[in-house]
Amino acid sequence: MATNPSPEQMHEVFRELSARDKGAARPLREKLDEIKRAKGQEAIAAEWAEKARGLLAQPRLNIADALAWQRDAAKAGAPLSREPLAGFKTQLAERIKGIEDLQTRVQVQREAAVLLAQRIEVLSTKSWKDAQAAAEALRADVPEWQAQAQALVEDANWASVDTKFPPLLEASRSQLQVVWDAFQSALALATAAAEDPGAPLPPVPVWADELRQARGLPPDGAAAAPKAPKPRVDPELRAKATQAVGEVLAKLEQEIAQGHGKASAGAAAALRNALKEHGKLIDDKLEQQVHAALGAATELEGWQRWRADQLRQELVAQAEGLFERPAAKEGEEPPPPKPKYGGRKMQETLRQLRDQWKQVDQGGPPNHALWKRFDEACNEAHKVVAEWLDKVKAEAAEHRAKRLALIEEVKAWAAAHAQPEGGDWKAFNRALHQFSDRWRDAGHLSEKAFAELQPQWKAAMAAASAPLDAAQKASIDRRNAMIEEATALGAAPQLRIDAVRSLQQRWQAEAQAVPLDRKHEQKLWDAFRKPIDDAFNRKTAEREKAASAMSERDRAVLEASKALDAATAQGDAQKIRTAMAALEQALRAQSKAADDKARADAGGATGAGAIGAGATGAGAAGADAAGANSTAAGAQDAAAAAPGDAPSSEAEGAPAEVTAEAAPAPTPAPPAPKKVVAVRGDDRPGMKKAEPAPMGRGGKFDRKGPPGRGDRRDDRGDARRGGRFDDREDRGPRLGDTAFRAQREALEHAQSALRKLAAQAHGEALTQLMAAWEQRAGDKVPSQGELGKGVSPQVRGAWVQAIGAAPSGDASDALLRLEIAADVPTPAEQLSARRQMQLVLLTRRNEPGPQQTWGQDAAKVFASAHDAQSARRVQNALKVLLR
Numbered sequence: 001m002a003t004n005p006s007p008e009q010m011h012e013v014f015r016e017l018s019a020r021d022k023g024a025a026r027p028l029r030e031k032l033d034e035i036k037r038a039k040g041q042e043a044i045a046a047e048w049a050e051k052a053r054g055l056l057a058q059p060r061l062n063i064a065d066a067l068a069w070q071r072d073a074a075k076a077g078a079p080l081s082r083e084p085l086a087g088f089k090t091q092l093a094e095r096i097k098g099i100e101d102l103q104t105r106v107q108v109q110r111e112a113a114v115l116l117a118q119r120i121e122v123l124s125t126k127s128w129k130d131a132q133a134a135a136e137a138l139r140a141d142v143p144e145w146q147a148q149a150q151a152l153v154e155d156a157n158w159a160s161v162d163t164k165f166p167p168l169l170e171a172s173r174s175q176l177q178v179v180w181d182a183f184q185s186a187l188a189l190a191t192a193a194a195e196d197p198g199a200p201l202p203p204v205p206v207w208a209d210e211l212r213q214a215r216g217l218p219p220d221g222a223a224a225a226p227k228a229p230k231p232r233v234d235p236e237l238r239a240k241a242t243q244a245v246g247e248v249l250a251k252l253e254q255e256i257a258q259g260h261g262k263a264s265a266g267a268a269a270a271l272r273n274a275l276k277e278h279g280k281l282i283d284d285k286l287e288q289q290v291h292a293a294l295g296a297a298t299e300l301e302g303w304q305r306w307r308a309d310q311l312r313q314e315l316v317a318q319a320e321g322l323f324e325r326p327a328a329k330e331g332e333e334p335p336p337p338k339p340k341y342g343g344r345k346m347q348e349t350l351r352q353l354r355d356q357w358k359q360v361d362q363g364g365p366p367n368h369a370l371w372k373r374f375d376e377a378c379n380e381a382h383k384v385v386a387e388w389l390d391k392v393k394a395e396a397a398e399h400r401a402k403r404l405a406l407i408e409e410v411k412a413w414a415a416a417h418a419q420p421e422g423g424d425w426k427a428f429n430r431a432l433h434q435f436s437d438r439w440r441d442a443g444h445l446s447e448k449a450f451a452e453l454q455p456q457w458k459a460a461m462a463a464a465s466a467p468l469d470a471a472q473k474a475s476i477d478r479r480n481a482m483i484e485e486a487t488a489l490g491a492a493p494q495l496r497i498d499a500v501r502s503l504q505q506r507w508q509a510e511a512q513a514v515p516l517d518r519k520h521e522q523k524l525w526d527a528f529r530k531p532i533d534d535a536f537n538r539k540t541a542e543r544e545k546a547a548s549a550m551s552e553r554d555r556a557v558l559e560a561s562k563a564l565d566a567a568t569a570q571g572d573a574q575k576i577r578t579a580m581a582a583l584e585q586a587l588r589a590q591s592k593a594a595d596d597k598a599r600a601d602a603g604g605a606t607g608a609g610a611i612g613a614g615a616t617g618a619g620a621a622g623a624d625a626a627g628a629n630s631t632a633a634g635a636q637d638a639a640a641a642a643p644g645d646a647p648s649s650e651a652e653g654a655p656a657e658v659t660a661e662a663a664p665a666p667t668p669a670p671p672a673p674k675k676v677v678a679v680r681g682d683d684r685p686g687m688k689k690a691e692p693a694p695m696g697r698g699g700k701f702d703r704k705g706p707p708g709r710g711d712r713r714d715d716r717g718d719a720r721r722g723g724r725f726d727d728r729e730d731r732g733p734r735l736g737d738t739a740f741r742a743q744r745e746a747l748e749h750a751q752s753a754l755r756k757l758a759a760q761a762h763g764e765a766l767t768q769l770m771a772a773w774e775q776r777a778g779d780k781v782p783s784q785g786e787l788g789k790g791v792s793p794q795v796r797g798a799w800v801q802a803i804g805a806a807p808s809g810d811a812s813d814a815l816l817r818l819e820i821a822a823d824v825p826t827p828a829e830q831l832s833a834r835r836q837m838q839l840v841l842l843t844r845r846n847e848p849g850p851q852q853t854w855g856q857d858a859a860k861v862f863a864s865a866h867d868a869q870s871a872r873r874v875q876n877a878l879k880v881l882l883r
Contacts, residue, residue: 052088061160113172128190128207241281268297319377343388399443414464475514490531554739560586561746778804795855802863811864814857821850822880
């Protein structure tokens with residue numbers, strides 16, 4: 001690789017080396033891949049470089065094409081960061097920037113032209129001497145602007161700017177030139193009139209009045225001959241003329257207010273005719289209104305013509321833009337234009353453009369030149385619409401033939417399938433649905449053709465589905481009958497489950513045999529299910545009503561649970577503990593009452609009564625055992641006292657109750673069995689054999705291996721055999737669902753609140769301890785109860801003594817021991833010291849570890865000086881150790 005071998009040599013070496021050592025051959029493979037990628041990128045770079053040269057060689061560069069070149073080249077994977085593409089990319093970017101800057105400068109020049117024209121117009125309202133003084137600056141600014149505009153036109157990128165900018169610049173140039181020429185001619189006339197009293201006055205009113213005043217003439221032209229007064233007119237004729245002119249004037253003012261160009265032009269012509277006819281008969285005020293309205297109509301007509309031509313030009317541009325005309329290469333014919341839209345979209349676009357043209361024609365006078373261009377562009381685009389319409393007609397004929405063939409196929413199928421094969425109505429219905437899907441997917445038709453074929457299709461489908469309709473009608477009747485049976489079953493006082501199950505099976509068989517419409521079938525099923533569901537709901541409601549009857553114990557437990565929730569909401573730990581104790585007492589109160597009642601019943605009853613009455617709850621197990629023993633003893637006494645009263649077979653087969661009744665007096669219960677204590681069977685020397693084994697849960701032995709079969713004990717069996725009783729605490733009868741859930745949730749919330757309060761108290765105590773260390777105040781150390789059971793009185797006394805004394809000693813080792821004991825992170829700069837200390841602690845096996853001496857280590861830290869970092873480390877460690 002260091003000698004830069006040829007690709008052939010590298011490929012040969014890679015082929016031999018890859019079979020022996022793939023790791024050694026990896027650099028060769030990467031180099032060969034790089035050479036292959038480089039060759040591929042060179043080809044791509046050459047292709048896109050040629051495209052870039054073509055773009056740069058064009059006299060008119062489209063900015064969108066230049067941006068698309070960079071985007072498409074990046075997508076194709078061309079190396080834009082390497083030459084020659086990097087250079088072409090820079091040239092295109094500079095070209096685009098130059099074109100955009102040129103367009104921005106055109107807009108700036110337009111604004112500058114407007115400002116210059118405003119400066120010239122403002123001078124017409126001032127004295128002509130002020131205008132003459134400002135003319136020198138304008139003679140320099142106007143040619144400068146013209147030179148700048150000419151420089152824009154002569155720029156190399158001028159051909160590439162958007163087509164809307166050259167007309168704007170040319171209009172600004174011509175408008176400024178007209179205003180400047182008029183200003184210069186008016187200023188020349190004013191200068192000549194100031195020098196020669198006989199010279200004509202300038203056309204600027206302010207300058208003319210100023211010059212008249214300088215010549216000593218009245219400024220308003222009072223030298224002119226006064227108007228001759230109008231002759232007197234008959235008042236009736238004047239009123240008629242005023243009414244006629246006023247009507248036409250009102251109509252013209254209305255059209256002007258609404259902005260109607262054509263209507264205002266007609267109304268203005270009518271007003272001119274009325275003024276010619278009645279002008280001598282109306283007064284001066286009305287005549288002034290007429291002239292003002294005619295002036296406004298003329299102005300509106302000019303504006304409407306200008307605006308209409310603008311809108312028409314936009315419509316012409318849109319019509320001509322319906323085709324994409326790609327740029328032609330040098331020496332080749334331009335490719336044919338491509339339509340932008342398809343047939344339907346093109347048709348809608350043409351219709352919209354023609355409607356807009358009609359609206360523009362209604363608002364202003366026509367423009368035949370623009371109409372000719374617009375009509376030619378629309379006719380060219382309509383060729384695409386014509387081709388599309390021909391294609392649509394051919395497809396419509398094909399779709400019509402396809403639908404007619406489908407109708408005939410349905411008729412033939414209906415004739416061949418008057419009844420379903422094997423009574424399978426589902427397959428029959430599926431075939432009909434398939435025909436419907438094929439009709440739906442048979443293609444588009446016009447509304448007229450579809451309206452013609454749709455009745456034929458409906459008639460064919462009705463004939464084909466007639467057997468299914470008859471079967472569905474019979475199935476609906478059968479289902480309605482089953483609904484009536486379900487209603488009768490549901491209304492019966494005793495719900496028969498077997499009848500309901502049989503009826504549901506019949507319904508399922510009917511539903512599987514004959515298919516119905518989904519919605520109709522669902523309605524029938526709902527009507528069938530409702531009476532049976534109502535009957536089951538009544539039974540469920542009765543059971544729930546019986547179960548919801550709350551006992552006295554449930555009510556007491558519920559009230560205690562509510563009290564515990566209220567104490568939990570207050571956040572007082574003492575009240576929460578008191579409420580928890582009250583809830584526990586309410587839970588045990590009923591159990592105690594049940595135990596007392598059971599003992600009373602067991603002590604006052606005979607053997608037979610003990611057997612007959614039994615015991616209630618888990619606490620009556622002892623009474624059951626005593627009753628059983630007394631019963632057996634009574635039976636033996638009766639058999640011994642009267643051996644001849646009954647045959648031996650009858651005596652042996654007599655029930656225990658009858659035997660017990662013959663006993664003259666109850667036999668005293670035997671003493672309670674002695675509790676057996678398990679003894680470990682360890683025969684090793686020196687071991688005590690009388691040592692009792694530890695007891696497990698429920699009184700069973702705690703053994704390492706699995707218990708044997710003989711170790712299993714049943715509580716009831718133990719009671720019958722007079723064995724040990726289970727030492728587990730009796731919880732009394734079961735709670736209701738509401739009371740059980742209430743007490744469980746109340747206890748969970750209370751325990752969570754106590755944990756939060758304990759954590760909060762722990763944090764406050766730790767904060768007080770840190771504050772006492774900082775202030776060196778031993779009396780502010782929290783009390784023994786606040787610090788918790790993890791801190792002994794001796795440790796707290798050492799802390800108080802260390803905090804109250806003057807700071808002394810170094811606590812770095814004590815801090816590390818505290819962090820090791822609490823297993824909390826150590827700052828990065830102390831990690832090496834902590835590792836060293838851990839190694840040292842490993843060598844000292846008999847020395848107490850940090851977990852045993854953290855109280856003394858904390859005292860050493862408190863004896864040292866307080867600083868923020870040490871306080872933070874101590875607080876993090878004690879936060880864990882004080883829990």
